Amino acid sequence: MTYKILAVCNANKGRSAAFEAFMTHAIAKRNLKLHVESAGVNAERILELTKLGETKSFHVIEEMLCKMGVPEINYHRCKVIDASMVERADLILAFNTKIRDRLRELYPKNEAKIVTVRKFVIEKDGDLPSEAFDVDDPYHQNDER
Numbered sequence: 001m002t003y004k005i006l007a008v009c010n011a012n013k014g015r016s017a018a019f020e021a022f023m024t025h026a027i028a029k030r031n032l033k034l035h036v037e038s039a040g041v042n043a044e045r046i047l048e049l050t051k052l053g054e055t056k057s058f059h060v061i062e063e064m065l066c067k068m069g070v071p072e073i074n075y076h077r078c079k080v081i082d083a084s085m086v087e088r089a090d091l092i093l094a095f096n097t098k099i100r101d102r103l104r105e106l107y108p109k110n111e112a113k114i115v116t117v118r119k120f121v122i123e124k125d126g127d128l129p130s131e132a133f134d135v136d137d138p139y140h141q142n143d144e145r
Contacts, residue, residue: 002033006089007117008099011049012040012078015095017057019117021065021073037089039081041099041106046080086110093117 005023009016016038023036040046049055055077056062065073086092086107092114094100104111 002035004035004037004088004090006081006085006092007036007038007095008041008081008092008103009038009095010040010042010099011045012038012080013049013054013057014061016040017073017076017078018061018065019093021057021070021076024072025070037085038076039079039085041081041102043080046078049078081106083107089113091115091120093120 007016007019007023020036020038023034026032027034027036046055057073057076057078062073065071081103086103087110089110090113092103092110094103094114094116097116100114100116103114107114
């Protein structure tokens, strides 16, 4: 059985796109039974990007990953999360608490498998504020477009 991870950011052009490309590359090299997909939670923004023909990941991310030997980023096109993606996933990684909370609101019966990337990595909350689990969007720091 293949374990499925869904990485979710806002518009699926930066953080989650890079995560999917890195992980897909690493999985292929190691022949792991793991599948990674990515999506964005902001349907309005992704529709706007689609109309503008700007569905590829950010150029700087493509350039950086290609230089690192991760060409999988070249095939990326941003997409909106949907119920079938959520159902298929064994784990859903949100890049910040705002996105995690939105996903839990949209898909309440799947709440248990929706966590932030940082919470997944460090495994416990302790007394940390919720912002400690955020991976900020480098392009829209205060915007979350």
